Amino acid sequence: METVHVGLGDRAYDIHIGQGLLGRAGALIGQISNRKRMMIVTEENVAALHLQTLQDGLAAAGIESEALVLPAGESTKSWPYYEQTVEWLLAQKVERKDLVIAFGGGVIGDLTGFAAATMRRGVGFVQIPTSLLAQVDSSVGGKTGINAPQGKNLIGAFHQPSLVLADIDVLGTMTSRDFLSGYGEVVKYGLLGDAAFFDWLEEYGPKLAAGDVSARIAAVKRSCEMKADIVERDETEQGDRALLNLGHTFCHALEAATGYGDRLLHGEGVAIGCALAFELSSRLGICSQEDPSRVRAHLKAMGMKVDLTDIDGDLPSAEALVDLMGQDKKVVDGQLRFILARGIGEAFVTADVPRDAVVQVLKDNVA
Numbered sequence: 001m002e003t004v005h006v007g008l009g010d011r012a013y014d015i016h017i018g019q020g021l022l023g024r025a026g027a028l029i030g031q032i033s034n035r036k037r038m039m040i041v042t043e044e045n046v047a048a049l050h051l052q053t054l055q056d057g058l059a060a061a062g063i064e065s066e067a068l069v070l071p072a073g074e075s076t077k078s079w080p081y082y083e084q085t086v087e088w089l090l091a092q093k094v095e096r097k098d099l100v101i102a103f104g105g106g107v108i109g110d111l112t113g114f115a116a117a118t119m120r121r122g123v124g125f126v127q128i129p130t131s132l133l134a135q136v137d138s139s140v141g142g143k144t145g146i147n148a149p150q151g152k153n154l155i156g157a158f159h160q161p162s163l164v165l166a167d168i169d170v171l172g173t174m175t176s177r178d179f180l181s182g183y184g185e186v187v188k189y190g191l192l193g194d195a196a197f198f199d200w201l202e203e204y205g206p207k208l209a210a211g212d213v214s215a216r217i218a219a220v221k222r223s224c225e226m227k228a229d230i231v232e233r234d235e236t237e238q239g240d241r242a243l244l245n246l247g248h249t250f251c252h253a254l255e256a257a258t259g260y261g262d263r264l265l266h267g268e269g270v271a272i273g274c275a276l277a278f279e280l281s282s283r284l285g286i287c288s289q290e291d292p293s294r295v296r297a298h299l300k301a302m303g304m305k306v307d308l309t310d311i312d313g314d315l316p317s318a319e320a321l322v323d324l325m326g327q328d329k330k331v332v333d334g335q336l337r338f339i340l341a342r343g344i345g346e347a348f349v350t351a352d353v354p355r356d357a358v359v360q361v362l363k364d365n366v367a
């Protein structure tokens, strides 16, 4: 088992990464809590595949558990299910010193974390992420929340988990499309801050997609280390944390245009967004022309979506997509912030991007 420490003072915690962690969940959680009863919030697909293993793993350490099984899918990250979750947890008499377990992908992690943040002015929680995307991104760093009719993640709080258990075995039940979508966030880490990691992914990416366990552990570990490092520097996104949004300004517009559903998964949008961010950086003379070509070549080699034309169905015009970017919650004083790159592994945040250049990159991408 590998462990990454997130050094946030009195909110510090460990991320354990390895095989068979569900079966050892009771012993691992027992290292940070002596509670003998725990509430699990999960969703139906994860419950069918893995809930028994987790509950057995808790029971092995003498921990009883109850589970709330919610519907799978993005629409669960909303007021009605938030209300249901909080009321269920209150009915279970959850106290401040208890630990609520978020057992699922990003939707369950964000929803459960937000319920924990707001109940009794803050109850502890453990993230047990079951998708690659959640293991490398959403379960780490304390962003919790739900969607509003006006946009994604508009209702939320920073609330760090007390522990994260990333069990690599559960990735084996993901569809290849969902796995590769999560891989979009893995590539993002190399692109934003670690050129050597990107080199490594060029070599090991196909192996980890094919199921190589040590490659998966190494990739999740490096991603979590990079996220931990950034979150330690800037927990509440006053500055550097925005680097984690490489590719996301484009991605949010594309997700809004495609309805946040099956046409474009989040990590697919991130991958396309990263390719576009490098193209934009190169057009603005900030990075070399070879960099966007290398990014695209790797995504293509992994069988991922790279261009707007890889998205099924019609998209709005380039102008309309840029308008959609303006509705992102990361807009500051009406200025769009972009993450651009001076090269692979050298991303930076800027508000200084001419709208015309963005429009042109989008137009050329579909041409």
Ligand code: GLY
Residues within 6 Å of the ligand: 137, 138, 140, 141, 143, 241, 244, 245
């Ligand atoms: N997923 C971006 C962040 O946690 O800041």
